Amino acid sequence: MAAAPLYCVCRQPYDVSRFMIECDICKDWFHGSCVQVEEHHAVDIDVYHCPNCDVKHGPSLMKKRNNWHRHDYTEPDDGSQPVQAGTSVFIKKLQNRTFPSADELLIRMRGEQVTPRYLERHGFNYPLVITEMEGLGLKLPPPTFSVKDVEQYVGGDKVIDVIDVARQADSKMKLSEFIKYFTKPHRPKVLNLISLEFSDTKMSELVEVPDVAKKMSWVENYWPDESFFPKPFVQKYCLMGVKDSYTDFHIDFGGTSVWYHVLWGEKIFYLIKPSPTNLALYEAWSSSPNQSEVFFGDKVEKCYKCVVPQGTTLLIPTGWIHAVLTSQDCMAFGGNFLHNLNIGMQLRCYEMERRLKTPDLFKFPYFEAICWYVAKNLLEMLKELREDNCPPSTYIVDGVKALIGALRTWLKREVTEPTSEVPDNIRPNHLIKELTKEIRYLEDESVSGSKPVKSQGYGLSSGMNGCLTTRSLERLCQARRARRAARRLREQQGQAPKLPSNLDILERHTRDVLKRLEVGPLEEDPTFCAKVHGKFNKVSTASAAAASAPEMMEDNHLRLMMVNGRIISKAGALAWFVHYRLRVDDLLMCITGGLERVKTELREDVSGHSSVSDEESDSDSPTEVNDLSDLILERPTSPSTEEAIQGMLSMAGLLCSSKAEEERSQGNSSSEAWDNQGLPSPETDYQYCDPSMSPPLHPSKRHAPNPPPISNQATKGKRPKKGMATAKQRLGKILKLNRHSRVFV
Incomplete structure (x- = not known):
């Protein structure tokens, strides 16, 4: 068997996880970290000379900039090409535009008012703005917390994904290199970091997510400890962006709801309602070849501008289409969570991602697996409410119906695409059948002549019944913990010698x-x-x-x-x-x-x-x-x-x-x-x-x-x-x- 070829000055075999660049003279490949070339810098090099060839042929030749409004700045500027998103010209035009104020749709609340009971009663259909943090349950570092402190808690060797804003392209680099770039007074490029999930680092101890996100989260409430699939970590993100950083219009993966808190600096959100028309326009825009040349806010009826200053928390509901502009250097914390209030919208967003062929890197990890776990727990909830003679909330019934349809579609898809995320301890067909029975039972009850339940707020039967789902969820969580404790006890007893029989x-x-x-x-x-x-x-x-x-x-x-x-x-x-x-x-x-x-x-x-x-x-x-x-x-x-x-x-x-x-x-x-x-x-x-x-x-x-x-x-x-x-x-x-x-x- 032939030995693997060796590359670079370090004479190591090829490693797919490390960035490499080819010398245009000797045609050898070199690790970017070995020759001090960052991945985001490599796109600016026209002709690269390795350290050996650099002695004879001189330094590498850089690309010449011909425009400031295109992702490929080497294109000749003849004035016929439209402006693309993220470029310096685009940012200036965006800052000079006027938009309807988001104050007409934002719900401003105090932290103590934002509870699962409130959202179940009134719905979670519009963004929430919280300026008084007391009672929200959000724990954060002080505003003096700097990017260097992030490097100290997370580790400078952690490889991260950063966005080159002018090209709207991703590249990888070490956190320590990004911190050096962030702290420099002169920045040749605009780099934005929005995907640093730190749940597995020391910095996780400094941040606690809001209580409402923790209590409603599917992952926190339904994901079992013994699951074969690794638990998704999407609850804690640190976002560090320099001035003029821009993220184009998008829907958060899996239709998740998201919370943001600006620790210092400022961010501007451009918000669009997830109406059926707007969602259809968004899907068509996302799949178009000229997506970066069209500002999606111009294609919808209204695009609202929401300024989030330092010390403010913003909660964005499921499916809202939004873009983000960093108007000044900023550090923010945020997290994503799935919940029961908008199951149908979450499933619709997931199917849209599949149609758009979104890479797995930008999708919710094991979305289908968490849906199976949720379906199993919702079945227990429906049975419990039926035994207690308490009607479930309208959003639960609608969500279960949407979930049944999605689960059936995924099972049929397994015939042609065997990428199953069905957990081993779940019988999919039996689970779908039982859920269908519960829905039919509810429909038969409503048709049989019983008095219709008087709805209030967000489809709840009454003010008292508004807490039924929350209490049922808490009881299910307690029962799940009790079963785990009993299972551990049985395992311990199984290891101990059994007691003799009393028949003698x-x-x-x-x-x-x-x-x-x-x-x-x-x-x-x-x-x-x-x-x-x-x-x-x-x-x-x-x-x-x-x-x-x-x-x-x-x-x-x-x-x-x-x-x-x-x-x-x-x-x-x-x-x-x-x-x-x-x-x-x-x-x-x-x-x-x-x-x-x-x-x-x-x-x-x-x-x-x-x-x-x-x-x-x-x-x-x-x-x-x-x-x-x-x-x-x-x-x-x-x-x-x-x-x-x-x-x-x-x-x-x-x-x-x-x-x-x-x-x-x-x-x-x-x-x-x-x-x-x-x-x-x-x-x-x-x-x-x-x-x-x-x-x-x-x-x-x-x-x-x-x-x-x-x-x-x-x-x-x-x-x-x-x-x-x-x-x-x-x-x-x-x-x-x-x-x-x-x-x-």
Whole structure:
């Protein structure tokens, strides 16, 4: 493989990021920084001689100036060529012209009055001028802050883009070189710096953007920290221009709104409304070959002149067409931001940039990506407002409609132009579908005969509803921060060892209870009773403090319970035990007082129902159940821990009815004591669960009066042979025979 060719006096390979110039004698290429030639100076050189050729052939030859009104000043001045924008002749003519004063459209306000609530209520359609900064939230260096201070905070080696005003062309140079040029008393050229974004420098600590721009900004509110795309930095710019600097008519990238503050000096803005007619004229003017020869202010009905002196802040809304003249040396700070108030206009400006084939350098970074993020958040906002029965603002509805159309267009464009900016965590088609549903819901509500919402100001339903969008945005931001914190917490917990399961504790507890049921009359064991009392007292204490300290319920060891034949989750079990506060003394009384009576009744029922059919008994040998203790001690055949736990919970679930319920049950059938969900009547003293905790069962899944035989792993769904009834089947037999008893096993 051949080695890369070397150039310049430094003998380094070609670097696309560095400016180079060719020697017209030896035809070698040299880095401008190595031969002390700036890029903006190179255009003035007619014949360049490198340092080696300079010795033999003399210094480089410079171009001869033939005119002062054309970008190419070497053209002969025959008086037939029109004046081009930015030239010295153009600047003089512009300063001598008269324009309508912008006072007839500017809104002058104090800083404390400029809030998102005000703009949502009255709209952000005209420029705002703020002379009293208090309450605006804008933080800036003192007026004594100089261009040398900028170099100190930003760094002199930072490469910047500067504009050669006379040619209206960009060139690159180091910040230190521009500071040297700025501080010279004699300037051969007019250079303007308007693209120094300093969010990633030390100077960022000296500047805080206005609160209204920060609170409304899409990037600040909607751009996620985990985004694959780099976050756009367009919030903090430092603009340094010498006298007679001029920027021709333009719309800020992506239709962004912009704030300017003149720290010292003065700027003059020429403002044009973004009406449909003016926007169409602007697009035609921008794409014309003689754009620089036509002053766009002459093509529209009105072009307003707005002078911004030192210490004044100007806020320009979305889509406003404007040009800027620096009437004296000036330093200003500014920033751009997208927002919800003019979504349709922002999208229109972006599509115009695409049609004009604007270079990516002069476009809003990842504009389509931020729109997808905004669409996702606006969907959440619309759902939240619908749940709160609050109508969204008109500008939100109109903005979402425009956004849906743009998102669909971008998806179709992906077929031919696969430059997707769709974030990975967003399903584009699903998102568009959900947004469309919300808009249709709003339209159906307005057509269905409901009273139209009384609009006020900028399309808001009322003065109170004027703050709905702001509050919804704040709630969404808070919810987003909470989700991020929860995700970080889960990640931290995932790194820590998991806590052991409490199923073993529950199983040990159940075995102790069953052991005492086996011995007949209950003999209280002080140690065991102390443990059980401690368990249930903890439940009672947790139920009393549940409202103020729900985290205390995590200490409860009873994690599972039976509801409709299922084991519900830990949270459901805790809620059940906390709500009903079972007391161990009542449980022990039920066991002691009813055990002997249950045994007697069971034996009588077994002897009286010896001819029960197979479908009703689930076993061909009901006489095998000789005693309640035999039933309880024989555990179901189960290959899994879950079924074993289910069996133990079923055997440990005892219920004692009150006397009132006993009297009512004498006149009613036992099936009426249970509701259609298989739960005890809410009138009983103690219940296992709140009926609201379990949803109603489908009629096809409710318990039938005569359920079919219960199958398990041992029988594999087949009827067991005579004498081989499983424990579950014998338990089902006892449940049916004991419907009228006072103890439910």
